[in-house]
Amino acid sequence: MESPSLAPPPAADEARCQSHPDQAVLGTCTRCGTFFCALDRETVNDKDYCTTCATRPEVDYLEAFRLKHWGKRDSWAWFVGFSALIYLAAGARLLMREGLRDSGLMVGLISLAGGTVGVCFWLGLPFARLALCFVPIVAMVTSAFTVGPGAISSGIWPIIVTLSIYQNTRNKLFFKEEVSREALEKAWNLYANNAVARTGFLLGLVGLLAFPLAPVALLCSIIGLRRVDPTATPPIGRKGQAIAGIVLGAVSTLGWTAFWVVTRLNQFGQAH
Ligand SMILES: [Zn+2]
Ligand SMILES: [Zn+2]
Structure with a gap:
């Protein structure tokens, strides 16, 4: 009959795990020195810990970093939120001044739409993360038609900014997007x-x-x-x-x- 345990039963003179007397001791916890067996060994960042120490914030500091910023507004979210207010005000002003006439109507409506996406971004609504990338693209195409092709070069920078916001690790954490351990490590290095x-x-x-x-x-x-x-x-x-x-x-x-x-x-x- 097969033994249900992971490791073979230890010999009589072998050290045994305190929590699992039928398991042989494999090593000691890097932090507290407690013996662990195959059942309670936890590996975090290539070091071995007991189950209690593995969950401590200073041991799994990347997980602690992730939880700290999970769903929390970062500086990009505030930047987009404030910009959204400016877009909304400019759009409303344009519609009131120009009335509902051709190019003024078009630009005014796009300002209002962009501002609304920005507010949704600040609120953390999931669709707004991708939608924000399209706001400067639409704005650039519109101004290329209304102002002229010269508007294309000045419209490039907002596109680059929104794309880098889309890639930003802390902003992803605000939107509760899963990020890789490598990205977490980079962000931890940068901020913490x-x-x-x-x-x-x-x-x-x-x-x-x-x-x-x-x-x-x-x-x-x-x-x-x-x-x-x-x-x-x-x-x-x-x-x-x-x-x-x-x-x-x-x-x-x-x-x-x-x-x-x-x-x-x-x-x-x-x-x-
Ligand atoms: Zn320990
Ligand atoms: Zn054990």
Whole structure:
């Protein structure tokens, strides 16, 4: 008769799983060190865990990231929502001013239709995700007929923007679309991985123009660099950005301080 268990029954001297006494121990959990057998081993990002640890947000951080943004409006959704209001207002104004006459009627109606799609997009209605891609195409074709062929070149950019929104991982999560683990990993890296270092680097760029931000950039980048740990779960990266942020922050802090000292000395020299 065949044994119903997955692994062959362990020999008397073999270590056995606490939860499944008929199963041999296969290894220990990467996080808590508990023994697991074939029945309670969970593999997440190529590491083995017990069933309890595998569900923890820091272990399955991509799943935690997915759940955090699932159905939640991203910045693109807000951008489309605000643009929709402008389209609706412009369409209504055009119809009232031009009346129901030829080209004004056409452009006005298309503005209203585009604005309505944008509002549906902001609301997260599933059809609006694809429909939004057609709004700038229809607008471009219409203006090519009413304004002239010159309108085609300026109509290209809105098409590129809507196509990149369609491909955007966080926007897909807002619409509750399934995304691949690779796409999740990329989005996690962009938005969640060592956010302090990312902020420090961006502030470092702005700090070149605005003095008060330079020391803040320096501080954020130092904290960010200290956090870097590629072996941690989840891995903490952005070492390069943290170093660049420290350089930018230090250079602009020194530069602005020197500028202040020189200005003061000049004032002092003029007063005497
Ligand atoms: Zn564990
Ligand atoms: Zn077990």
